[in-house]
Amino acid sequence: MALDTDTEPNSLGLPKPPEETRVVVAMSGGVDSSVVAAMLAEEGYDVVGVTLQLYDHGAALAKKGACCAGIDIHDARRVAEERGFPHYVLDYENIFRDAVIEEFADSYLAGATPVPCIRCNERVKFKDLLETARDLEADCMATGHYIQRKMGPNGPELHRAADPARDQSYFLFSTTREQLEYLRFPLGHLPSKAETRKLAAQYGLPVADKPDSQDICFVPDGNYAGVIEKLRPGAAEPGEIVHADGRVLGTHEGVIHYTIGQRRGLGIGGLSEPLYVVKLDVESRRVIVGPKEMLATRIVPVREINWLGDAPFTSQAEWQLSVKVRSTRPPREAILRPLSETTAEVELLTPEEGVSPGQACVFYETDGSRVLGGGWIWRG
Template sequence: MSPSFDLPDAASARIVVAMSGGVDSSVVAALAAGTGAEVIGVTLQLYDHGEAVKRSGSCCAGQDIYDAKTVCDRLGIAHYVLDFESRFRTGVIDRFADEYAQGRTPVPCSLCNQGVKFTDLIAFARDLGADCLATGHYVRRAEREGRVELWKGRDPARDQSYFLYGTTQEQLDYLRFPLGDLPKSETRRLAVEAGLVVADKPDSQDICFVPDGDYAGLVKRLRPETAAPGEIVGLDGEFLGQHQGVVHFTIGQRRGIEIGGQPEPLYVVRIEPEERRLVVGPRRALAVAAARVEGINWLAEDQTRVEAKVRSLARPVAGNWDGERLHFESPEYGVAPGQSAVFYDGDRLLGGGTIVETEGADLKSAVAA
């Protein structure tokens, strides 16, 4: 299927393209320019961490801004840079650190999309009189029965719908995702065909503002109290050892516990940040029967029977939604407060929210599962 901007008359339209400096958004800009529309590229400067500017695989930093401008010059389109560093720090980076400090597992990409990348960028595009804002996300936008829906990207390996559950209906009416039907190999082929300098540029990592992958280091700098040592205890409260800061751990983690002499491997079952305490137990103690989800955003009808993803790379699992809790049909592992629970009906995204509490499964059932 050919990429489309779903506009009545693209040749007479004005299209704003969100350009991160990577290959995906650059190809979107090239496709938009190919329609004959007036195209404006916009790049958000979200952070600048010194060496991150020079590192390939980040986004929205110095080198990426230069790459986006180079692509726009190649295509003969205008390019704007918006300094949203302060908003990004407050709305994404600080919240990321706060969540870790409270023992939760945050999803910063969802926060970013719900904030500066959509809310603020759409407002800017409207101020420019644009007919739509186009992005390089691998998701599909479909119109059915007079309503716009959001669907998974056709290539399962590239689908980014998990991070877009917070998109509102009004935003979806205005957004366009022309890469949703393409595999990444085709996107790169189009980049080569258009002569874009970013055709071979590595993909940006999920958490763009931690280019070296050291999440703990970032959180420790912002919230030093998370590096304080504390106790590791078993499910029964028995003291088992010491840790070097809750910042180094998330629910379900096994690495770094380093307690020997146990009959089976131990995992982080609960984090109690105020007491600086880790509660650990066998894998069966991680089995979750239900999760309370708040901040629900519905893009489609409120369904009781859903398929749910609780991690971006996890497969959807069957569940039932009662209006407050997501009940898993079988015990689910690796579920933690702070994560997003995103609901689907097949490939169609229904909505989602943030997990705030989990309910453990019966341990005997968990063992059998």
């Protein structure tokens, strides 16, 4: 679709009237993406809803709290029917398994703590689905993520959501500049989730009161180990629980049942000091435990970096910024030292506990809301 540059920009920043602007909306079946689709349809945009079937939804029909289960496909279809725009369900099961689930299993078995939602955004939603949106001749793709896209002097920038409690920037750090040109996030400026639900009620959406999804979509009830055992039979091999000083304290039923920083459920009661998992030695099948102070980390190696700053990443020896090493933690001041275009060392000015390989390290402006990119923590 050709753009008329003389026309005043519409609400999505495109220089054409809404009725001539096709928008593909990624619909998960939840309240957020449903509101985005309804809002844009109400404004007169040519909306096309797309829902991805990411895994066997027949097995998921009875499961609630997952973003792409069968019931969610049904809910997305209902919203599209009631609001009068086309809706398609795309079978991405094989792509999702290859790009997300297999790596999740391998990385968990290697003793890491993976974040599959980031890989799903990076490799499925913002890659294959985005290409599908282009094939449908859409001018842009909109999602229900809580993050803001703002125009800066050098093009579109990624910013944290207006509501810190809903901000999803940690899960979207790998969004590239090219993708950012095409993506839109209409909910990022809202002050709270209550506003989204109010809009859902206003549009009369059947999902207005639907609960938010809590789990990773393919991990029922947060039972990571159960999923890994199904994907990799025999993965839960027993081994020893060893104190950092070398004492053998007990046995375990598989390294996959433990994560860095874990304190509860270690099965080594009767000790005078509280102990935490400080390392997972996969090769020797050992779970290493120690006192809390052993969890404190100051230097964090990061790779696969996606840089969204204005100046080239390697143009400075050091960057003063803030970072998040877990989605649930606030940004902390740090020094970022590039080692190459895609690798770096992060020095935390205040040591953090429970920094784990497999998690993301996301970069932010110290005195602002801008997301400067991020990378993957890769060794303990």
